[in-house]
Amino acid sequence: MRFGLIAFLLTLVGCTESAEEAAGRLQYACPGQMFSVQPVASDRVVLERDRTRWSLPAVRSASGARYAADEVEFWDKGRIEAMITVDGTTHAPCILTSPLPDAGNHWRLQGNEPAWMVRLRDGQGAQRLQFVFGIGEPTVVQTDSIEHRRTTDGTRIYVAPSADLEIRLRADTCRNSMSGERHAWMAEVIWQDQTLRGCGDRQEGDS
Numbered sequence: 001m002r003f004g005l006i007a008f009l010l011t012l013v014g015c016t017e018s019a020e021e022a023a024g025r026l027q028y029a030c031p032g033q034m035f036s037v038q039p040v041a042s043d044r045v046v047l048e049r050d051r052t053r054w055s056l057p058a059v060r061s062a063s064g065a066r067y068a069a070d071e072v073e074f075w076d077k078g079r080i081e082a083m084i085t086v087d088g089t090t091h092a093p094c095i096l097t098s099p100l101p102d103a104g105n106h107w108r109l110q111g112n113e114p115a116w117m118v119r120l121r122d123g124q125g126a127q128r129l130q131f132v133f134g135i136g137e138p139t140v141v142q143t144d145s146i147e148h149r150r151t152t153d154g155t156r157i158y159v160a161p162s163a164d165l166e167i168r169l170r171a172d173t174c175r176n177s178m179s180g181e182r183h184a185w186m187a188e189v190i191w192q193d194q195t196l197r198g199c200g201d202r203q204e205g206d207s
Contacts, residue, residue, distance in 0.1 A: 025037070025038045026038075026096060027096070027097045028082055028084065028094040028095065028096055028097065029094065029095050029097050029110075029112075029115060029135075029178065030084060030091035030092065030093070030094040030095075031091065031092075031093075031135070032091075033049065033084075033091050033094075034049070034178065034179050035047060035048065035049050035074075035084055035091075035094065036048045036049075037074055037082075040055075043057060043058040044056065044057050044058065044067070045067050045074060047067075047072065047074050047084070047086075049086065054069065054072045054086075055069065056068055056069050056072060056073070056074055057069060061075070063077075064076045064077050068085075071085065071086070071087050071088045072085060072086050072087070073085040077093075081093050081094065081095060081096070081138075082094045082096070093135045093138075095115060095117065095132065095135050095138065097110055097117055106120060106121050106122055106202060106203050107119065107120035107121075107122065107169070107200055107201075107202055107203070108200055108201055108203065109167070109169075109185075109187040109189070109198060109199070109200030110176065110187075110198050110199065110200065111177075111187065111189070111196050111197055111198025111199070112176070112177050112178045112198065113177070114133070114134060114196070115133075115134060115135050115138075116131070116132060116133045116134070116189060116196050116198065117131070117132045118130065118131050118132075118167060118187070118189065118200070120146075120158060120167065122146070122148060122158065127144055127145075127146045127148075128142070128143075128144055128146075129141075129142065129143050129144075129146050129158070129160055129163075129165070129167075130142045131160075131163070131165055131189070131191070133191070133196075141160075141163045141165060143160045143162055143163050143165075145160060145161065145162050146158055146159070146160050147159040147160075147161070153170075154170070154171065155168055155169065155170050156168070156169040156170075157169075163191075164191065164192060165189070165190070165191050166189070166190040166191075167187065167188070167189050167190075168187070168188040168189075168190070169185050169186070169187055169188075169200065170185065170186045171184065171185055172185070172186045174186045174187070174198075174199035174200075175199065176198075176199050181199075183199035183200055183201050184200075184201055184202070185199065185200045185201060185202065186199060187199060187200045
């Protein structure tokens with residue numbers, strides 16, 4: 001996801017500060033660190049970590065979109081990766097964990113150690129699944145071929161046969177092991193003989 005997405009996000013901004021933040025903030029998971037990036041203009045972003053904020057203007061870049069001031073830098077590497085530098089220390093790779101601005105992305109799931117993320121649309125009409133595994137050079141799997149069923153205990157199961165991928169969701173309180181954030185669903189991903197566990201939420205607008 002190129003940071004040209006900022007221009008799109010800014011069109012969603014409302015008149016109040018809270019609406020602006022809700023529309024535009026992007027979350028990135030770096031090794032041992034969580035950052036958020038808030039576009040506030042077409043040529044400026046606000047980088048935040050643990051309630052400390054840095055306002056960064058756009059600077060010239062040979063590739064991607066780069067914002068920097070003093071020893072702080074946010075460099076969007078395109079698609080889902082970025083590099084973040086604070087006080088001379090570079091955190092990379094940083095993986096986008098926010099949902100893309102697509103109302104059809106009904107589920108957002110995430111796990112750590114190893115890092116993985118799922119975006120899943122399961123509403124009426126076209127279905128879509130995106131699975132991202134690992135950091136650095138992550139494996140990205142995308143498919144529109146999804147089978148969906150529920151078990152007698154209410155577990156939701158999504159299977160993508162072409163990707164050898166199965167997702168199991170159970171409604172239960174779940175805490176993210178990195179950020180401590182609470183989620184409403186427990187998630188399990190079975191992929192290439194691996195079982196990955198994490199948490200997730202269902203986005204507004206689901207049926």
